[in-house]
Amino acid sequence: MSSNKLSDVLEKQIRRLCLNDFPCGNGTWRKTKDRTEGAETEETDALLDLLSCPHSPWQHDKSWSTQAPALRQLAVLTPERLHTDFIYNYFTSLRIVDKGVLVIDDGLLKFSKLEELVLSDNKISEIPAENLPSTLKILELRANRLSALNSLTDCMPPRLQYLSLGSNSLGSHDDIRHLTGRHWPQLVCLDLSDCEFKDQQALVSALSTLTCLRTLVLEGNPFTLAPSYPGFTVDSLPQLFCLDTSWISAEERHCFRGLAKNSDLIVDRASATVSVGKVRGIPDPLLRVEENAPDFPVVNYGYFITYEFLSHQTVNLNLNRESKCDPAHVTEGCFSDADLQSNRNCEKELTKPDTQDLMVYTEETCHDIAHVKLHSTSKLTWSECMDFSHTQTYIVSDLGGLKRFLNQGLYLTLEEEKVLSWPAASEDVPLTKPSRPVKEMKSSKGKESPIKSGSTKDKSKDKKKKSVPELVQDAPTRRLLGSVHIPLQSLVKGGQKVDVLCDLGALHTESEVEASQTLEKDLGKKIKEDKKNDKESKQRGGSGTKRKNTAASKGKGKGRQECEMDVQTENSVSVRLESVTVELNVELEKWQSAAEAHQLLLPHQNSLSKQRVLS
Structure with missing residues (x-):
């Protein structure tokens, strides 16, 4: 039964490296001065080839850490160095993706030189910051079950530069309060994509305190559907270089200049x-x-x-x-x-x-x-x-x-x-x-009317x-x-x-649908009649009747084939019909400049103020 603790998953990955088993470790398979040459011994270069050869059965999954291949090579070259503390301190990058991890326990602190920790697509609902190594620079928690940032910001690693919190249930005002420079003084890149942030002004105001922030990903949040995005964000964060994987040009900054100062224009609606x-x-x-x-x-x-x-x-x-x-x-x-x-x-x-x-x-x-x-x-x-x-x-x-x-x-x-x-x-x-x-009605109109009138106008009106x-x-x-x-x-x-x-x-017209249904019914009736006649002829017996029945069945078979050909002809016509196409366009309003925002929003605000006065 697999464990849901992070340290247990890491221990399992390290055991799979087989650092003390062939071809690694200091075993009898190694050729040394003390041992005589034999078929059961291998040179060091041959053992290294067994680790790197793509068709070798001793190949190992190295996607979970970039240090795993190098550590196995050390197990061949200098196996005497591989004690427990050395192994834990050797890892600087760990990638545990989609392993069902629920808890980040204090066993992670054994990796005292860890700089990159990727825990995407797991089931983590809480991040105890005290269990994260202080050397951590990259932390990725995308697509987990995080719903609050309280535990993450209590004692954050001070050197953290990259933080990914995308695809989590984050977006409350309490979460926004924890996204400030006081908690993340050296943060350079922040990924908040596909979360549930709705208050654009509050979030951008908090992010403006991150003085080292250069790359920001916000796409997929509800407030990005508003017309003020991304203009308001670009103008509010002058230190930003890249927004949503796109570089911010000088022309774009110039177009949105002044939009951040007019925060009254920003409306959270799409x-x-x-x-x-x-x-x-x-x-x-x-x-x-x-x-x-x-x-x-x-x-x-x-x-x-x-x-x-x-x-x-x-x-x-x-x-x-x-x-x-x-x-x-x-x-x-x-x-x-x-x-x-x-x-x-x-x-x-x-x-x-x-x-x-x-x-x-x-x-x-x-x-x-x-x-x-x-x-x-x-x-x-x-x-x-x-x-x-x-x-x-x-x-x-x-x-x-x-x-x-x-x-x-x-x-x-x-x-x-x-x-x-x-x-x-x-x-x-x-x-x-x-x-x-209508023709019959017209013929009856030529007869004299039983109601007589002296006026010709009345007759013409009638x-x-x-x-x-x-x-x-x-x-x-x-x-x-x-x-x-x-x-x-x-x-x-x-x-x-x-x-x-x-x-x-x-598509078929209504008459075509009715015609095809009628044709299918007639064909079914004819097939039933043919079967009934065949049964009657068999009961009568006789060579002459057999010949007649054979000839009749052949004729009926031809008729049946003709009917089937008619059906195929009808179907072939329907296949050649033109496909029905509909032109559809769905467009979100996005402000292209600060001047456009003024032109579009001021008339709308004036109408709203008039409605309030009238109400």
């Missing part, structure tokens, strides 16, 4: 714009309409795009915590009066079964809640290229919820709406004959009323044509825009 462009490849739904089809019902087709995105709404958490949005009245999540009114009226539950709301609550009774909801474009009639030109901007204050949503990705669907229209019930168009052709019957629409029916998942993780990792051409595959 602005995301979703754009749906052109849709191509949808088959014409009227291609297979028969020429002699009745004029009624009149069929109208409409197409629209739905997608999931965060909607933002300020509500009282004690009143209604499960309010959802009806897809017929989709909340667009912007600041217009119409959208705010639709948010208030959004009380119906979402009817789509595979779409769930993600609500983010806080301790307060009235606060912002971010919902993952369906948003819809306008409906368009069919054309070869439908340009929806849908652009919507969403303002999200819950940056943590937005980060989770972007990591999950966006779901986009294409839907078809079909509406049947019938003549309304009247004296001219009875309800009992709703599918009456004729107009009869020529255009009033139509009544049935409830619309919707059909899902296709859906696709769009990954958006690149926006969390520092990207600003995701521009994709979504491929939904080839």
